Amino acid sequence: MEIMLSALAQFQLSQLIMIVVGIVLIWLAISKKYEPALLLPIGFGTILTNIPMSAAIGEHGPLTVLFKAGIDTELFPLLIFIAIGAMIDFTPLLKNPFMLLFGAAAQFGIFVTIVVAAAWGFDIKEAASIGIIGAADGPTSIYVANRFAPNLLGPISVAAYSYMALVPIIQPPVIKALTTSKERKIRMDYHSGDVSQTVKILFPIAITIVAGIFVPASLALIGFLMFGNLLRECKVLDSLSKSAQNELGNIVTILLGITIASKMQGEYFLRPQTLFILVLGLVAFIFDTAGGVLFAKL
Structure with missing residues (x-):
């Protein structure tokens, strides 16, 4: 009873708001x-993060441990x-x-x-991290x-995945305009045309080498992406390819999502800059769409 009363006494408005945010996301x-x-x-x-005296966070809380093991080390985004x-x-x-070229535009x-x-x-650095929301790629946004x-990390992750889900609503007005x-x-x-299996196998290897030579800092992301593609195209590891697509992707996605939430504590999340990030994320998606459409019209 004392623990319950103590927890209730520590309840802050910001925590209550974030619990409501969690319910809305669900x-x-x-x-x-x-x-x-x-x-x-x-x-x-x-919700787990914003309940007072939550054992899920803190120095030895499971969400903290997962964050240090999977996000601080960049392991979860790379596995994704x-x-x-x-x-x-x-x-x-x-x-x-x-x-x-269309993708670049x-x-x-x-x-x-x-x-x-x-x-x-x-x-x-903060501006670059916010801008990468426009990549429409959640794992990349988290990584950067x-x-x-x-x-x-919290608001950028929420903005990235929210706007990815809202693409069918965001893009049509821009395209029509x-x-x-x-x-x-x-x-x-x-235009039909065949691409040989040899080319499909050499492509991820070549991209990895080129990226490593010209942009070494990108090698972790691009290398893991291309490794996954090589599993798919080599045609001798079909079971591993399917496991990567399904079991690996699903498990890491669950861990990634619930771990990111540890950075959504009310006292840190409910700030004016969070609203700014949400607005800037929308700007990124709008101008991404505009850039692609205008380039295609050239």
Whole structure:
């Protein structure tokens, strides 16, 4: 009884608000099916984190231990990249390499957001971490934020996954504003063509070597992504490829989501900068879409 009364006495408004936020995230995951694999564990973890005297956090709490083992070491995001690599079929890109330019143009929002964030008062590392929300890639956002702005990891993660789920709502107005009705009705011709299995195998190896030579700092992310793709394309490790796509991806996603929530304590999360990050994340997605559409119109 004393413990219960002590816990109730320590309840703060910020903790209550964050518990409500956690419940809302769970509702969005279940009812609206918005990124349920991440928002549900993040939401539940937020509740665990904000209950007074919670044994889930603290020096020896399981969420703290998982954070140190999986996020501080960058292990969880890298394992997710193995799973993502095993899911990716690069055949369309190998058939039409010029399509890479469209993908590059669609990163325009990242740079716009970095500039705006820096002008808004964030330092360059924080601005870069916020800008990477525009990559529309949750694991990358987590990886970059943890490396350069760990104090912003919670809001950046929530913004990244929330806006990924809201792409069907965010993109159509931007696309309609930048294209005519006639342009939206254009039918693209399908160009069939085979890509040899040898090319598919050599591609991840070559990309890893090139990335390692020219951008060594990116080698962990790109290397793990390409390793996952090599598991897929080598055709002699089908069971491992399927395990990476399913079991590995699912387990690490659960751990990643509930662990990130340990950084969503009310006293740190409920700040004006969290709102700024949510706004800047939206800016990143809008300008990503605009950049890709305008480049395609050239």
